[in-house]
Amino acid sequence: MDNFDNLHYAPHTKPGKQRQNSKFLLKLIRSHVTSVITSRRDDPDMHTLSSHWLLRISAVRWCLALAEDKYPTRSRCISLLHRDLPGEEMANSDRADTAIAFVYRGTFVHSTQQKALQILKDALLGVDTQGKIAFIEEGKELEKLSQTFGFKTSDITQLAQHEFFMPGLVDTHIHASQYSYAGTALDMPLLQWLNAYTFPVESRFKDLEFARKVYTQIVRRTLRNGTTTACYFATIHTEASLLLGQIANNFGQRALVGKVCMDRNDCVKHYKETLQDSQDETCRFIKELLNKKYPLVKPVVTPRFAPSCTGALLEQLGEIAKNNNLHIQSHISETLEEVKLVKELFPESESYADVYYKHNLLTDKTVMAHGCHLSDEELALFRETGASLSHCPNSNFSLCSGVLNVRNVLKHKVKLGLGTDVAGGYSASMLDAVRRALDASKVLTIQDPKYKTLSFEEVFRIATLGGSQALSLDDQTGNFEVGKDFDALRINVAAEGGPIDLIQDEEPKILLEKFLNLGDDRNIAEVFVAGRKVVPITE
Numbered sequence: 349m350d351n352f353d354n355l356h357y358a359p360h361t362k363p364g365k366q367r368q369n370s371k372f373l374l375k376l377i378r379s380h381v382t383s384v385i386t387s388r389r390d391d392p393d394m395h396t397l398s399s400h401w402l403l404r405i406s407a408v409r410w411c412l413a414l415a416e417d418k419y420p421t422r423s424r425c426i427s428l429l430h431r432d433l434p435g436e437e438m439a440n441s442d443r444a445d446t447a448i449a450f451v452y453r454g455t456f457v458h459s460t461q462q463k464a465l466q467i468l469k470d471a472l473l474g475v476d477t478q479g480k481i482a483f484i485e486e487g488k489e490l491e492k493l494s495q496t497f498g499f500k501t502s503d504i505t506q507l508a509q510h511e512f513f514m515p516g517l518v519d520t521h522i523h524a525s526q527y528s529y530a531g532t533a534l535d536m537p538l539l540q541w542l543n544a545y546t547f548p549v550e551s552r553f554k555d556l557e558f559a560r561k562v563y564t565q566i567v568r569r570t571l572r573n574g575t576t577t578a579c580y581f582a583t584i585h586t587e588a589s590l591l592l593g594q595i596a597n598n599f600g601q602r603a604l605v606g607k608v609c610m611d612r613n614d615c616v617k618h619y620k621e622t623l624q625d626s627q628d629e630t631c632r633f634i635k636e637l638l639n640k641k642y643p644l645v646k647p648v649v650t651p652r653f654a655p656s657c658t659g660a661l662l663e664q665l666g667e668i669a670k671n672n673n674l675h676i677q678s679h680i681s682e683t684l685e686e687v688k689l690v691k692e693l694f695p696e697s698e699s700y701a702d703v704y705y706k707h708n709l710l711t712d713k714t715v716m717a718h719g720c721h722l723s724d725e726e727l728a729l730f731r732e733t734g735a736s737l738s739h740c741p742n743s744n745f746s747l748c749s750g751v752l753n754v755r756n757v758l759k760h761k762v763k764l765g766l767g768t769d770v771a772g773g774y775s776a777s778m779l780d781a782v783r784r785a786l787d788a789s790k791v792l793t794i795q796d797p798k799y800k801t802l803s804f805e806e807v808f809r810i811a812t813l814g815g816s817q818a819l820s821l822d823d824q825t826g827n828f829e830v831g832k833d834f835d836a837l838r839i840n841v842a843a844e845g846g847p848i849d850l851i852q853d854e855e856p857k858i859l860l861e862k863f864l865n866l867g868d869d870r871n872i873a874e875v876f877v878a879g880r881k882v883v884p885i886t887e
């Protein structure tokens with residue numbers, strides 16, 4: 349059994365957040381001491397007095413822990429508080445904030461910064477009414493937890509032996525609009541493929557009914573397949589892009605939605621914008637989407653890729669992202685032909701990455717798809733700026749684009765997630781992306797036997813925690829850390845009529861490996877996003 353305390357450490361926490369967490373802890377200490385002093389004034393009996401001293405001792409211990417931890421996460425602060433407060437104070441302090449909505453007991457698997465795969469057997473996980481993980485503890489702590497959080501033990505749902513919970517899958521790169529032709533049109537390299545298939549199809553999204561049909565299908569399909577967070581490209585059409593945001597919100601998916609920007613397209617001339625339109629419509633899209641106040645759906649600034657944009661447009665988009673502190677997504681170094689084209693179009697730039705860098709489009713909220721042909725210098729630039737990559741192996745194979753050297757990306761400490769890249773990638777399922785990522789790694793090992801193939805545990809981490817880091821959403825989702833939103837899949841490996849035959853009882857690690865390699869949506873019994881059950885889908 350792993351040490352549950354490991355859950356609460358996050359050494360990758362950013363400096364700004366570290367300060368926030370330290371302040372948060374001090375605020376908690378202050379408010380608890382104040383509340384005890386107040387109650388002592390009203391009822392100065394010995395019990396409260398002793399509680400008061402207990403609290404003071406606890407406060408000292410928290411401060412010591414703070415110094416020792418240096419930079420505790422918010423959830424670590426809560427955990428320290430829970431550990432040190434006597435049950436009664438605990439019940440009086442955080443009860444109102446942490447009313448428990450539901451509790452599951454069974455096996456939980458997830459990744460942490462330290463471990464690609466952490467298995468928690470017979471764990472208890474409670475989700476509060478805000479959809480956040482209130483606790484994850486060993487089963488033997490049941491009595492203490494039920495007292496502290498005020499839930500009845502009869503309210504607990506017990507998982508079966510062949511079931512487990514894992515974090516929701518994070519698709520860091522998917523073109524919602526291209527879902528209409530997924531599974532076809534895989535017979536050309538990228539630049540020809542865009543002209544022959546993509547641009548003509550995307551131009552149809554000015555028709556809102558067509559858009560509604562495709563966007564409803566893709567959100568349903570990805571949710572059913574366990575994608576709790578998706579980073580979407582829509583098309584150049586503002587209304588249809590807003591509609592995608594609305595549909596994702598209605599179904600309860602966490603999503604970044606991008607209205608595509610492109611003011612350069614010599615081949616399909618009717619599918620492009622003027623510089624002014626692109627800029628104006630991007631601002632309108634951002635404003636209107638933010639005004640909807642969807643809790644889980646946010647806009648992302650989306651230049652299609654450098655060859656589709658003039659320098660002036662890239663400049664504007666960099667400004668817009670900076671002024672509104674927004675996410676950015678685009679493509680980079682997918683094929684060699686494209687890299688050559690970018691060199692011709694932007695002769696003043698040192699590299700492809702430099703084109704984006706010069707226009708303020710490489711930030712710690714940027715995710716770039718592919719990067720198969722990036723140099724080490726460009727990867728260093730990603731590391732320096734905090735920009736991330738989305739690995740889309742199905743697409744890279746299907747369009748014969750290249751094979752990303754994931755080990756080299758990780759060696760450069762660049763944040764990395766997985767993407768389906770529908771419809772360059774023909775499958776909208778992140779399980780397919782996991783398998784193709786393993787295949788891509790094996791191709792590199794075939795070419796060079798010294799290349800260390802990725803393990804399924806490593807790819808599992810990239811598909812979950814890695815994706816949340818790549819999208820800078822890891823303070824909200826990605827694993828089962830206390831304080832994060834409960835984004836989770838309930839997996840039933842032995843689902844009736846499903847694709848997996850279990851011959852005997854298996855350990856959780858084997859169950860996870862079988863699910864990742866053989867499973868499909870029939871094994872995904874329930875999907876939760878921010879504590880809301882979104883699968884099975886109810887109309």
Ligand SMILES: [Zn+2]
Pocket residue numbers: 521523679717769772
């Ligand atoms: Zn793409």
